Structure formats: structure tokens, C-alpha cells
Amino acid sequence: MARDGGAVLGWDVGGVNTKAARVSDSVVSVVTAPYELQRAPAALVPTLRRLADDLGAVGGEPHAVTMTAELSQLFRTKREGVGFVLDALETAFPGGILRVYTVDGAFIAPHEARERPLDVAASNWAATAALVAQVEPDAILIDIGTTTTDIIPVVSGRVAATGRTDPARLLSGELVYTGALRTPAEALVREVPLPGGPAGVSAEGFALSGDALLWLGRLQPADYTAVTPDGRPALREFAGERLARLVCADREMLDSEAIDGIALAIAEAQIAQVVRGVERVHDRHPALRRAVVAGLGDFIAAEAARRAGLATVALSGLLGSAARAAPAAAVALLLAEEMASRTR
Numbered sequence: 001m002a003r004d005g006g007a008v009l010g011w012d013v014g015g016v017n018t019k020a021a022r023v024s025d026s027v028v029s030v031v032t033a034p035y036e037l038q039r040a041p042a043a044l045v046p047t048l049r050r051l052a053d054d055l056g057a058v059g060g061e062p063h064a065v066t067m068t069a070e071l072s073q074l075f076r077t078k079r080e081g082v083g084f085v086l087d088a089l090e091t092a093f094p095g096g097i098l099r100v101y102t103v104d105g106a107f108i109a110p111h112e113a114r115e116r117p118l119d120v121a122a123s124n125w126a127a128t129a130a131l132v133a134q135v136e137p138d139a140i141l142i143d144i145g146t147t148t149t150d151i152i153p154v155v156s157g158r159v160a161a162t163g164r165t166d167p168a169r170l171l172s173g174e175l176v177y178t179g180a181l182r183t184p185a186e187a188l189v190r191e192v193p194l195p196g197g198p199a200g201v202s203a204e205g206f207a208l209s210g211d212a213l214l215w216l217g218r219l220q221p222a223d224y225t226a227v228t229p230d231g232r233p234a235l236r237e238f239a240g241e242r243l244a245r246l247v248c249a250d251r252e253m254l255d256s257e258a259i260d261g262i263a264l265a266i267a268e269a270q271i272a273q274v275v276r277g278v279e280r281v282h283d284r285h286p287a288l289r290r291a292v293v294a295g296l297g298d299f300i301a302a303e304a305a306r307r308a309g310l311a312t313v314a315l316s317g318l319l320g321s322a323a324r325a326a327p328a329a330a331v332a333l334l335l336a337e338e339m340a341s342r343t344r
Helices: 041-054 078-092 110-115 124-135 166-172 209-215 236-246 256-284 298-307 316-343
Strands: 007-013 017-024 027-034 063-067 098-101 139-144 149-155 191-194 197-200 290-294 311-314
Touching (some): 007 041, 017 041, 041 078, 063 124, 078 098, 098 124, 098 316, 124 149, 139 256, 236 256, 290 298, 290 316, 298 311, 311 316
Parallel strands (some): 007 063
Antiparallel strands (some): 139 149
16 A cells, blocks of 8 residues: 555554554554653653664655654643654654644644644544545444543544544543553442452552453453553463452452452443443444444454444454554555555
8 A cells, every 4th residue: 555665654652552553565564662651751762763673664764643642641731742742753763754644634744733733632543543434434443452442433434523632532432531451440340249249449559451351361461561550460360469459358368259250340341331432422323333343452342332232343354463553554554545646
């Protein structure tokens, strides 16, 4: 899909994960760097360069950019965050062609993006939805990443989202703040089952959604790219300890069956939360019958879609494993397509 066999780099620069994709001769490859911007802002430039090197990028390849890093508490405003990310990209790739994707589906130059920060802030969902619209013209995209869930209607081959900013998307149900890895357990459940009955949970950040899914075997240790709440490894054994701590217990107090109950309660609550978001969006577009699922939590999305009465299509059928980092791949493909159309 890239022009004349050339390559395009796609970026999804987040506050805790930065993802990059390289599109060349219709092949998409993706790399991801778990990286908390707030903890080490000066590391963004070398991180960008390293990811580009990992993809085998060469000088002169254009860059397509989306971002969510502007929400980091490092910045006082989204305008400040957008400018920081663009500064880093321009420093990492001096003289490179940079095009920033807007929530309305257009590519603009960095100087214009600085003037229109709310049009490019958190635009990654728009890129994925625009790509989905090309292959599934009537569907609901459900993309569940490490932190958030995007639920985007596509109608007659166009993105039909109601919201454009994050607050508007939260209002519409098109953004649900739950993810397969980083969601605090107490944000999902207020109580969990114990052998003696329902027990309230602590609100101390002892466990994450990823711990429940790791314990249940729905995520693998390699998928757990966030820092664990206790700093111990992302292994099932330690995930069980973190889940026990949720009810102020430990593994000498709770057996595996009890941990199963806690983990299942968390996982079920998360699916139910996504179902509610899907149903809100579907109520506005009742003619839609299919869901396209993507992201690290595509299995959560598929189950939520099924419970909402929708058939499912996996975006991995189009992007392969790159569907786990769909915005980076999508924005690269979209820019490659735009550049190719100009040469026809």
C-alpha cells in the first residue's frame, strides 16, 4: 500500500506505551515500547529512534502520527502535551516528513497540529476506525488496549462517532475507561466472593485487571507490559498474591479456588462494563449487526459483542498480530494510501 514500494512509519505515542508500525509493500510490522512518559520525559526522543531502528526504518521515510500522550499528568494542558510530542518527533527525525492525523480523518502538518491541539489529541481511535470502514462498512469497532476501550460505529463506510474529544466520547459511551492490563481492580468491582460470602475490596491499588486475566490464563506473562502493583514479576504465582491482597489477605489465607473466584468476578465485571458501552452505541445504530474486535483485549471485545447480540470479525484477519497495535498500523496504511493516490 506504500507509494512506489516505499515505506511509511506509523506512530501511536501514548503516556504509558508507544507503538510504531512500518508499512512497506503491503506488509505491516509493529513494535511496542512500554514507557511511562511522566517518569522519564527526556527518554521519548531516544525511544522513538530505537523503535524506528527496530523496524528497519531508513532516512526519508514519512511519518504518520497519532497520540494519546497529551493526557499525561506531565502536562497541564493538552496543547502542551501535543507540542511536547511533536517536538520529540521533530528532534528524533530532523527534516523528516511528519503528518499528524486528526479526529476528523485528515492529515495535517505539525505547525497546524500545534494550532489545533484538540483535533489531534487522542486521535488514534479515528485512524483505526477509518481503516475498518474500508473493509467493514457497517460495523462497530471495539478496540480494547491496555488501558481503554474504543467503541466506534462505522456506517455506510464512514466513521459515525458522536464524540471527538475524550470528555465527549466518555459522554457518548464511545470511550470506556477500562483495559485488559492497567485498570485497577477496585475500579471494576466493589466486592468479590470469598468462601464466607461477598467481601468488600480495598482501594489501595493492590491488583490490576491484568492480574485477573493472567491468573485465568487469558493473558500471557509476555502480554503484561505494565509495572506490576507490587513490583514483582508478571507471573501467575505473583498475580495470585496481588489478587489476594485485594481483600487484604495473602496466599497463606486464600487457596487457588478463592483466587479463581476473585479473578472471575473482576473479569466478568469488565466484560459487563464493555457490554454497557456497546449497547449504548448500538442503540444509536440499531441496524449494525457486526463488531470488529481489536487490541490486546480483543477476546474481551468478542465476548462483549456476543452478549450484545453482534457477530464478530477479528481485525487480526486484516492486520495479523499488528491488530494489537491497530492505531499505529492503521495510520501508516492511511498515509501510504493517501500518498499513493496523489501519484495516480
